[in-house]
Amino acid sequence: MFDLERWQEIFETISKNKLRTFLTGVSVASGIFILVVLLGIGKGMQNGISSEFENDASNILYIWTGVTSKEYKGLNPGRRIVLHNEDYNTTVANHQDELEYKSSIYRIWNGSVTYKKETGSYRVEGVLPDYQFLENASMVQGRYLNEQDVNGSEKYVVIGNKVKTDLFKNGLDPIGKYVQVSGINFKVIGVFSDPGGEREESRVFMPLPTAQRVFGGYDELQNLSFTLEKEENFDAALAASQRFSAKLESYLKDKYNIAPDDNSAVTVNNSLENAKRFFDLMNMIRLFFWGVGICTIVAGVVGVSNIMLIIVKERTKEIGVRKALGAQPISIIGMVLHESIFVTTIAGFVGLISSLALLEFVGPLIETQYITNPSVNFNVALSTVFILVIAGALAGFFPARRAAKIKPIIALRDE
Amino acid sequence: MSCGNYIFPAIMIEIQDLHKSYKMGHNSLHVLKGINFSVKEGELVSIMGSSGSGKSTLLNILGMLDEADSGSYTLDGLPIKNLNEKIAARYRNKFLGFIFQSFNLISYKSALDNVALPLYYQGVKRAERIDKAMAYLEKVGLAKWAGHLPNELSGGQKQRVAIARALASDPKVLLADEPTGALDTKTSYEVMDLIQGINDEGRTILVVTHEPDIANMTKRIVNLKDGLIIDDTKVEQVRALSNV
Numbered sequence: 001m002f003d004l005e006r007w008q009e010i011f012e013t014i015s016k017n018k019l020r021t022f023l024t025g026v027s028v029a030s031g032i033f034i035l036v037v038l039l040g041i042g043k044g045m046q047n048g049i050s051s052e053f054e055n056d057a058s059n060i061l062y063i064w065t066g067v068t069s070k071e072y073k074g075l076n077p078g079r080r081i082v083l084h085n086e087d088y089n090t091t092v093a094n095h096q097d098e099l100e101y102k103s104s105i106y107r108i109w110n111g112s113v114t115y116k117k118e119t120g121s122y123r124v125e126g127v128l129p130d131y132q133f134l135e136n137a138s139m140v141q142g143r144y145l146n147e148q149d150v151n152g153s154e155k156y157v158v159i160g161n162k163v164k165t166d167l168f169k170n171g172l173d174p175i176g177k178y179v180q181v182s183g184i185n186f187k188v189i190g191v192f193s194d195p196g197g198e199r200e201e202s203r204v205f206m207p208l209p210t211a212q213r214v215f216g217g218y219d220e221l222q223n224l225s226f227t228l229e230k231e232e233n234f235d236a237a238l239a240a241s242q243r244f245s246a247k248l249e250s251y252l253k254d255k256y257n258i259a260p261d262d263n264s265a266v267t268v269n270n271s272l273e274n275a276k277r278f279f280d281l282m283n284m285i286r287l288f289f290w291g292v293g294i295c296t297i298v299a300g301v302v303g304v305s306n307i308m309l310i311i312v313k314e315r316t317k318e319i320g321v322r323k324a325l326g327a328q329p330i331s332i333i334g335m336v337l338h339e340s341i342f343v344t345t346i347a348g349f350v351g352l353i354s355s356l357a358l359l360e361f362v363g364p365l366i367e368t369q370y371i372t373n374p375s376v377n378f379n380v381a382l383s384t385v386f387i388l389v390i391a392g393a394l395a396g397f398f399p400a401r402r403a404a405k406i407k408p409i410i411a412l413r414d415e
Numbered sequence: 416m417s418c419g420n421y422i423f424p425a426i427m428i429e430i431q432d433l434h435k436s437y438k439m440g441h442n443s444l445h446v447l448k449g450i451n452f453s454v455k456e457g458e459l460v461s462i463m464g465s466s467g468s469g470k471s472t473l474l475n476i477l478g479m480l481d482e483a484d485s486g487s488y489t490l491d492g493l494p495i496k497n498l499n500e501k502i503a504a505r506y507r508n509k510f511l512g513f514i515f516q517s518f519n520l521i522s523y524k525s526a527l528d529n530v531a532l533p534l535y536y537q538g539v540k541r542a543e544r545i546d547k548a549m550a551y552l553e554k555v556g557l558a559k560w561a562g563h564l565p566n567e568l569s570g571g572q573k574q575r576v577a578i579a580r581a582l583a584s585d586p587k588v589l590l591a592d593e594p595t596g597a598l599d600t601k602t603s604y605e606v607m608d609l610i611q612g613i614n615d616e617g618r619t620i621l622v623v624t625h626e627p628d629i630a631n632m633t634k635r636i637v638n639l640k641d642g643l644i645i646d647d648t649k650v651e652q653v654r655a656l657s658n659v
Contacts, residue, residue, distance in 0.1 A: 005535060012523045012524075016523060317519070318522075322536075323504060324478070324480065324519075325507070325536060325584075326507050326508020326584070327504060328504050329500050329501065330501075331536070408507075409481055
């Protein structure tokens with residue numbers, strides 16, 4: 001490898017065939033270029049999809065109810081199932097150790113919210129203090145609801161950023177002001193922002209008991225929502241959440257006499273399971289990109305191999321002379337392999353660097369919903385370099401073997 | 416040959432009952448039909464014969480570039496048989512120097528690097544290689560041309576570089592295949608003068624040629640016809656210089 005003479009020889013043969021070597025290099029460089037760009041886009045898609053999940057705590061479980069679709073224990077289908085405070089309390093009591101954040105939700109659809117002359121229609125929900133973390137909401141002003149607000153059934157609301165900008169014109173400070181929710185006065189105690197954007201920020205939260213009392217909900221609930229304690233890794237977290245959701249589902253179905261296979265009466269939405277589906281899809285896409293990229297490199301390698309075969313053919317006489325002068329077959333193989341690895345590696349690096357540059361400078365400019373900041377990490381770059389060297393060796397192998405088989409006798413033959 | 420002081424020169428090449436045939440499709444072409452032949456150290460032998468006589472095949476076998484079907488070949492006491500490619504390459508490098516009709520210099524290497532090539536394959540260090548190669552270039556009178564590429568040299572100069580290359584590994588035997596075949600008469604004689612000079616120093620040399628005047632500049636002529644030696648005579652050597 002570090003044989004000066006051999007390097008000289010390689011440069012001499014390359015400089016004799018600049019165009020040919022250049023064209024060969026282009027095929028390898030474009031192969032690597034395409035591979036790295038594809039991997040970058042794959043990573044970008046992963047980033048994009050991951051950011052879709054940023055809306056809520058990523059290990060969140062939502063439970064809601066609907067109408068039964070199956071006859072069970074003599075009960076007709078078509079019963080509406082409604083959750084109650086008792087369900088929430090029992091669940092919390094049964095799973096105290098497993099739960100991280102927990103909240104039940106009573107929802108008032110299309111509550112009209114008014115401040116002076118401004119009115120808007122927003123989702124109004126009665127929630128518990130943990131709901132801030134379940135929704136990944138962060139406070140911009142004031143504070144979120146707390147235990148005391150809940151216990152005292154205070155008429156407080158926390159409003160989203162969008163609600164604030166809609167109702168409180170000219171940067172008016174909403175904290176301490178009173179808004180009317182369906183005609184009843186509530187005091188604004190906080191403004192929150194949500195990574196989910198405007199849709200999530202056009203909501204108004206009040207303490208759950210307040211909502212149930214004021215809007216006639218008695219002890220009814222629309223939703224339960226939980227997150228589980230963190231686990232060491234994704235698989236463990238997934239298993240824990242599947243266990244929890246199965247238990248909860250069977251508890252509710254048992255309690256409300258719902259057929260075990262009736263999926264419309266009680267729904268547990270396990271966001272980890274959704275995430276897993278997306279991550280599985282992502283992995284498939286990445287695998288596909290790797291496949292396409294590798295195939296492109298294979299095409300490049302076949303090109304190099306072809307060129308090397310031609311070079312060997314051209315240098316048949318020279319190789320014969322070298323053998324007559326005492327060159328060992330291994331040194332001939334080394335010569336050809338060395339050149340092909342050199343050409344593929346240099347060309348590959350050009351492809352690698354130009355694709356990295358493209359991702360570096362153009363990547364951040366791409367902002368579609370599903371691709372965010374496409375990039376490749378160091379490991380991927382390293383493995384492509386590894387692929388390059390292997391590819392070079394492969395490309396050189398067959399020509400080298402042919403060169404090694406050249407009989408020195410042809411050196412003596414005169415055309 | 417100095418027979419006078421009772422020291423007989425060692426036998427350098429010993430060939431007994433050598434047969435070689437080539438398969439051409441369904442036919443087999445019997446090229447060498449039992450060659451018996453020996454060369455003593457310090458001899459300058461020419462092998463003559465029309466094309467198809469088997470002289471090239473004989474040279475290939477002597478040069479370990481091809482193997483005989485049967486018969487024995489001994490080089491300086493070393494039996495040459497069942498060689499694998501690695502050993503053949505090493506023996507060629509150590510024992511033999513080749514001179515070709517078309518010179519076979521490597522076109523992108525300077526005269527000096529061409530001469531140094533056999534030493535490279537011997538594993539000689541670069542500095543030493545260059546020194547030795549330079550010495551041999553001087554010997555053939557081309558020291559000034561050391562840095563030139565082959566296509567910047569005349570035919571005679573190229574062949575002298577090739578001779579320097581053949582000598583570089585200090586071989587036991589020089590094998591020259593039509594060394595003057597591509598040269599005009601004057602240059603041919605100059606090259607033969609150089610070969611005679613090298614022989615005078617005691618090196619064993621075999622020259623394959625079909626030109627009688629070149630053959631007469633050696634000390635012994637072996638005539639091949641249809642795969643057999645038909646004539647093997649010592650001749651009075653004509654010094655090439657006298658003809659230039």
